[in-house]
Amino acid sequence: MSAIRSKMKMRGVAICLVAALVLLGAGSLWAAPQPKAGGEIKVRLNTDITSVDPLASPAMVNAVVLNHVFEPLLAYTTNLKIVPVVAQSWEASKDYKTYTFHLIKGKKFHNGAELTSEDVKFSVERMMNPKTCARAKLFTGVAKVEAVDKYTVRILMKKSSPGFPNSLAYVAPVMAIMCKAEVEKQGGQITHPVGTGPFKFMEWKPDRHVILEKFAGYKGQSGARDGMGGERVAYLDKVTFLPISEESVAVMALVNKEVDLVHSFPQKYMKKYKSDYSKQGMVVQEVAGLVWVGAHFGVTRPVVDNLKFRQACAYALSIKSMAKAAFMGYATINPSAIATANQYYTPYFKEWYAPDMAKAKQLLKESGYKGQEVVVDTTKKYSYMYRMAVAVHAQLKALGVNAKLNVIDWPVLLKKHLKGQSQIHTFGAAPMPDPALAYAYLKRNKFMEVYPEAEKLRQEAMATADFKVRQKIFEKIHKICIEQVPWVISCNYNYLNAFRDYVHGYQVLSTGMPRLWGVWLSK
Amino acid sequence: MLKYILKRIIYLIPTIGMVAVMVFLLIHMIPGDPALVMLGNDATPQDVEALRDALGLNQPLYQQFFLWVGRVLTGDFGVSIHSKVPVLTSIADRFPVTLSLTTLALVFSLIVSIPSGVLAAVKHNTKSDYMFMLGTILGVSVPGFWLGLLCLLVFSVQLGWFPSTGFVAIWENFWEGLRYLLLPAVTLGLFMAAVVARMVRSSMLEVLRLEYVTHARAKGLSEWKVINKHALKNAFAPALTTIGIQYGMLLGGAVITETVFSLPGLGKYLVVAINMRDYPVVQGCILFIALVYVLINLVVDLLYGFFDPRIEYK
Numbered sequence A: 001m002s003a004i005r006s007k008m009k010m011r012g013v014a015i016c017l018v019a020a021l022v023l024l025g026a027g028s029l030w031a032a033p034q035p036k037a038g039g040e041i042k043v044r045l046n047t048d049i050t051s052v053d054p055l056a057s058p059a060m061v062n063a064v065v066l067n068h069v070f071e072p073l074l075a076y077t078t079n080l081k082i083v084p085v086v087a088q089s090w091e092a093s094k095d096y097k098t099y100t101f102h103l104i105k106g107k108k109f110h111n112g113a114e115l116t117s118e119d120v121k122f123s124v125e126r127m128m129n130p131k132t133c134a135r136a137k138l139f140t141g142v143a144k145v146e147a148v149d150k151y152t153v154r155i156l157m158k159k160s161s162p163g164f165p166n167s168l169a170y171v172a173p174v175m176a177i178m179c180k181a182e183v184e185k186q187g188g189q190i191t192h193p194v195g196t197g198p199f200k201f202m203e204w205k206p207d208r209h210v211i212l213e214k215f216a217g218y219k220g221q222s223g224a225r226d227g228m229g230g231e232r233v234a235y236l237d238k239v240t241f242l243p244i245s246e247e248s249v250a251v252m253a254l255v256n257k258e259v260d261l262v263h264s265f266p267q268k269y270m271k272k273y274k275s276d277y278s279k280q281g282m283v284v285q286e287v288a289g290l291v292w293v294g295a296h297f298g299v300t301r302p303v304v305d306n307l308k309f310r311q312a313c314a315y316a317l318s319i320k321s322m323a324k325a326a327f328m329g330y331a332t333i334n335p336s337a338i339a340t341a342n343q344y345y346t347p348y349f350k351e352w353y354a355p356d357m358a359k360a361k362q363l364l365k366e367s368g369y370k371g372q373e374v375v376v377d378t379t380k381k382y383s384y385m386y387r388m389a390v391a392v393h394a395q396l397k398a399l400g401v402n403a404k405l406n407v408i409d410w411p412v413l414l415k416k417h418l419k420g421q422s423q424i425h426t427f428g429a430a431p432m433p434d435p436a437l438a439y440a441y442l443k444r445n446k447f448m449e450v451y452p453e454a455e456k457l458r459q460e461a462m463a464t465a466d467f468k469v470r471q472k473i474f475e476k477i478h479k480i481c482i483e484q485v486p487w488v489i490s491c492n493y494n495y496l497n498a499f500r501d502y503v504h505g506y507q508v509l510s511t512g513m514p515r516l517w518g519v520w521l522s523k
Numbered sequence B: 001m002l003k004y005i006l007k008r009i010i011y012l013i014p015t016i017g018m019v020a021v022m023v024f025l026l027i028h029m030i031p032g033d034p035a036l037v038m039l040g041n042d043a044t045p046q047d048v049e050a051l052r053d054a055l056g057l058n059q060p061l062y063q064q065f066f067l068w069v070g071r072v073l074t075g076d077f078g079v080s081i082h083s084k085v086p087v088l089t090s091i092a093d094r095f096p097v098t099l100s101l102t103t104l105a106l107v108f109s110l111i112v113s114i115p116s117g118v119l120a121a122v123k124h125n126t127k128s129d130y131m132f133m134l135g136t137i138l139g140v141s142v143p144g145f146w147l148g149l150l151c152l153l154v155f156s157v158q159l160g161w162f163p164s165t166g167f168v169a170i171w172e173n174f175w176e177g178l179r180y181l182l183l184p185a186v187t188l189g190l191f192m193a194a195v196v197a198r199m200v201r202s203s204m205l206e207v208l209r210l211e212y213v214t215h216a217r218a219k220g221l222s223e224w225k226v227i228n229k230h231a232l233k234n235a236f237a238p239a240l241t242t243i244g245i246q247y248g249m250l251l252g253g254a255v256i257t258e259t260v261f262s263l264p265g266l267g268k269y270l271v272v273a274i275n276m277r278d279y280p281v282v283q284g285c286i287l288f289i290a291l292v293y294v295l296i297n298l299v300v301d302l303l304y305g306f307f308d309p310r311i312e313y314k
Helices: A002-030 A060-066 A117-128 A164-168 A180-185 A247-255 A267-275 A307-316 A319-327 A357-366 A383-399 A410-419 A435-443 A452-462 A467-484 B002-029 B034-039 B045-055 B061-073 B087-122 B127-141 B144-158 B174-208 B211-218 B223-260 B266-275 B279-307
Strands: A040-045 A074-076 A082-084 A087-092 A098-103 A142-149 A152-157 A199-205 A209-214 A238-243 A282-297 A331-333 A373-378 A402-407 A424-429 A487-500
Touching: A040 A060, A040 A247, A082 A087, A098 A117, A117 A142, A117 A152, A117 A180, A247 A487, A247 B144, A267 A282, A267 A487, A282 A307, A282 A319, A282 A383, A307 A357, A307 A383, A319 A331, A319 A383, A319 A487, A357 A383, A373 A383, A373 A410, A383 A402, A383 A424, A383 A487, A410 A424, A410 B034, A410 B045, A435 A452, A435 A467, A452 A467, B002 B061, B002 B279, B034 B045, B061 B279, B087 B127, B087 B174, B087 B223, B087 B266, B087 B279, B127 B174, B144 B174, B144 B223, B174 B223, B211 B223, B223 B266, B223 B279, B266 B279
Parallel strands: A040 A238, A373 A402, A373 A424
Antiparallel strands: A074 A082, A087 A098, A098 A152, A142 A152, A199 A209, A209 A238, A282 A424, A282 A487, A331 A487
């Protein structure tokens, strides 16, 4: 009997052991793959960078590269909250006239020098100087920068500036904290950038490549990676950016594994991706971006200065059709200047005109329109602007407007846009996490001059940091946009990022900015 | 001969001067503002004006012109508005890439065009001649942009023989560099090959009908010697003019090829500069290309004497 019992006991132990082994094995199968350090990633740039000085140009492409080399004081999280990067913590005075930053102690530049408040003071003063910073206007409100002690910096504002942290977290150019000694050594003209980022600059061969390497001495934030905030762990040994301007060539290079990541995958290749590329080890991630695209009306230009004409257009233009024409469906319908990913976004911003051709025709008649030519300006430099203009032109024709499509060079369109010289033009606006800055676009088509109440509201939003109050103000501005139709915003286009399946940890951000820390390779 | 060369070099001065005026006026006449492009789409009009002042773009046009010409005469082509890199430095970095591409395209086109042109003339009005004519029409008609993409799709993606992107200079690693240059060179050289081949064919047809060729045959010379030693040498002078002009045009064609194949050459640099209204770069590059073009023509003129001893240089 005892022998049987002992046999049963043995069997029980054996079963338990087997079960434990099975569970252990299964456990290792179920566990997420562990990040692996090393390797090189090749990333496509849609054009070459223009400078290695982070402040010299607002070109997004420069920020894409230099965002890995330099770090700002503050940055946006995934849902566009502002968090510290170079600073350990920061606080604003109650009147929003003083900002104090407590720096991370022992943080090193790539040349081995320790980051101190003197570097931050020097960098912010460089941001304030129009000769050294392409967006110096964001810092015109700064009165003084003080290095309080080795690790504390104070920025004093001329007046209450609750929106100022947005300037420090600006996306492009990256408001980089630079090494004072290094910039002075290079005579002010940056040829070899030295930052505090997780990757250090190695080489830029114009039109050939930009090479970065892992910075072993990196010290940064702790906490989960969130947008541009949180920890910045570099697993990759080397990052090579390759400028490939032709998008079809970029796709071929990705198929050929000559590049590993294309961070602006063309929509027209999505069909091919679904049928073929997805089976060949390619992955595409999609996220709604912050760039808002639509048709802007020059509210002081002939014909378009008539409110009823603009309202007729609003009824005639289907924002869904505009988005479909421009982005083949890879867009998030949004008739407002506030991106769906923005923390200020509420369902109210969905409000817009439902397409109604009968109402549109009635309003057109009431406007007294007599068949004058209405020019729709666009450019082919950004093909989505052109495609959207074609849709706008066709819908205006259907309404009975004598519309003329005018394709012009990008610099010409930009000039007309800034001076409000177009009757109607299609445009994609730069990512603006702060809606108060986004609505400043209404100055360009002269709407703020014609309708100063909107500008007054915008200024009110600039003057307060109260989230709820600001949200209400932005809703009011959107209401004015619905009534006055200074533009017909169609959508936020979705960022499509394509990469090989051996690339792990990559996540598309709504700012469109690739982020290569936390990314590792399993090849 | 030396007197002739000197005379031609003196003639270059007004030619280059005209090019300088044309380039300067054209680029400044195109609407669009470099300050605007540089500042991006969220710049304010005040920012733009301030930058225009800083770049000297608010000065009268004639002042800007003379300032630029004065600098060019001292060998200073100016500094890029966007990258702040001296234009001459960028040209020196990029021209070797364009030169290696166009030279390889020239070699390819000559290897293809001369034998095929001769063969078509010799086999006049036969199936081979008709096939040749069809081939040259295709070569002239196919757009370089489309051909480049097709080559990439077939030889790079499907067959994996050549890289689809990237660049290695042939002076850094010859064989690897050749891998990167071969497809672009074929794409660029095909048009020239077709044009030169047609020219060789028609010149050969004319020469083959001349009495001295019949005489050479009557002497009992082999057909190989008649064609290559007697007919081709005489028929080559008109083809040489075409080659000279076409080689100059390759520099222009390189603009598209370099863009498709992502080559860091002068053409791609120029395209980006035009789009960004980077005046000093556009002016510098076009002036440089014009200079190369006229120098190539000078070399071609000097080569005439080698192929046709009747030509004298005075």
